[in-house]
Amino acid sequence: xxxxxxxxxxxxLEALDGFIAYISRVEGLSPETVRAYEGHLDAYGSxxxxxxxxxxxxxxxxxxxxxxxxxAARYAPRTVSAHLSALRSFFRWCELxxxxxxxxxxTLQSPKIPKSLPKTVGASAMEDLLSAPNLTTPEGLRDSCMxxxxxxxxxxxxxxxxxxxxxxxxATRTVRLFGKGSRERIVPIYRRAxxxxxxxxxxxxxxxxxxxxxxxxxxxxxxxxxxxxxxRMDAAxxxxxxxxxxxxxxxxxxxxxxxxxxxxxxxxLAGGADLRSVQELLGHASLSTTQLYTxxxxxxxxxxxxxxxxxxxx
Numbered sequence: 001x002x003x004x005x006x007x008x009x010x011x012x013l014e015a016l017d018g019f020i021a022y023i024s025r026v027e028g029l030s031p032e033t034v035r036a037y038e039g040h041l042d043a044y045g046s047x048x049x050x051x052x053x054x055x056x057x058x059x060x061x062x063x064x065x066x067x068x069x070x071x072a073a074r075y076a077p078r079t080v081s082a083h084l085s086a087l088r089s090f091f092r093w094c095e096l097x098x099x100x101x102x103x104x105x106x107t108l109q110s111p112k113i114p115k116s117l118p119k120t121v122g123a124s125a126m127e128d129l130l131s132a133p134n135l136t137t138p139e140g141l142r143d144s145c146m147x148x149x150x151x152x153x154x155x156x157x158x159x160x161x162x163x164x165x166x167x168x169x170x171a172t173r174t175v176r177l178f179g180k181g182s183r184e185r186i187v188p189i190y191r192r193a194x195x196x197x198x199x200x201x202x203x204x205x206x207x208x209x210x211x212x213x214x215x216x217x218x219x220x221x222x223x224x225x226x227x228x229x230x231x232r233m234d235a236a237x238x239x240x241x242x243x244x245x246x247x248x249x250x251x252x253x254x255x256x257x258x259x260x261x262x263x264x265x266x267x268x269l270a271g272g273a274d275l276r277s278v279q280e281l282l283g284h285a286s287l288s289t290t291q292l293y294t295x296x297x298x299x300x301x302x303x304x305x306x307x308x309x310x311x312x313x314x
Contacts, residue, residue, distance in 0.1 A: 141204030152193035154264030
């Protein structure tokens with residue numbers, strides 16, 4: 001167990017607790033994002049102890065030393081940028097709260113991150129993946145429902161784990177998702193996905209609930225995805241199931257649940273959907289984030305030029 005002298009100053013720890021509570025309860029960031037911020041700031045706090053730096057009042061030079069240590073430890077540029085982003089958010093909150101003024105972290109620029117195209121799942125591989133669950137078991141019906149909703153909604157895995165039965169509106173064929181910052185969006189889903197949800201709710205979920213011995217109380221939230229023990233499946237549990245199914249389908253190890261979101265966006269654009277609609281469906285705050293997917297659909301863009309430009313030629 002660490003001694004008190006190995007911990008950051010008490011004023012930093014107190015400010016950190018306040019910041020974590022703020023981004024969790026007020027900004028409504030996902031548990032995964034909150035844990036990431038807390039981990040980055042804990043790492044910074046530990047470094048300030050080793051480097052004899054005032055954690056709440058570092059100079060620009062101090063922070064550059066910290067970032068240099070991350071680079072020396074061979075952290076990827078994207079990871080270094082995430083650490084710096086957490087520091088900036090923390091010190092921006094500290095300024096607003098009047099804890100510190102003139103925070104040096106707000107003057108530092110993030111390292112340049114090489115742009116990489118997102119991984120997607122091809123049509124044939126997608127069919128193999130969607131066919132992987134064993135539909136004769138409750139778990140297989142649940143897994144099929146999960147995969148179909150991944151592909152039908154472009155949801156983040158954290159959004160899928162938070163779904164309740166009431167999030168599905170069968171009358172309007174829509175799903176209500178809560179994204180980053182608790183932003184709500186309504187996503188329409190196609191009939192095949194709705195059928196997978198309906199079969200799971202009629203056969204799979206009741207069987208899982210009965211086997212667990214749990215009884216749901218009236219008026220309480222009813223999680224859509226249940227584990228064998230009858231508990232809500234969190235993002236880690238859904239990620240584990242996805243990896244098992246992807247392996248069964250013969251997909252490479254770098255195909256993650258987020259690849260389903262990328263594939264959803266890419267397939268919509270390839271099918272002729274406009275960028276603004278895809279932005280809204282994905283819940284992106286900025287159109288520039290959605291524009292990344294246009295690099296994956298050059299044929300669609302070429303077709304648009306040929307069709308719409310006065311000098312376009314087939």
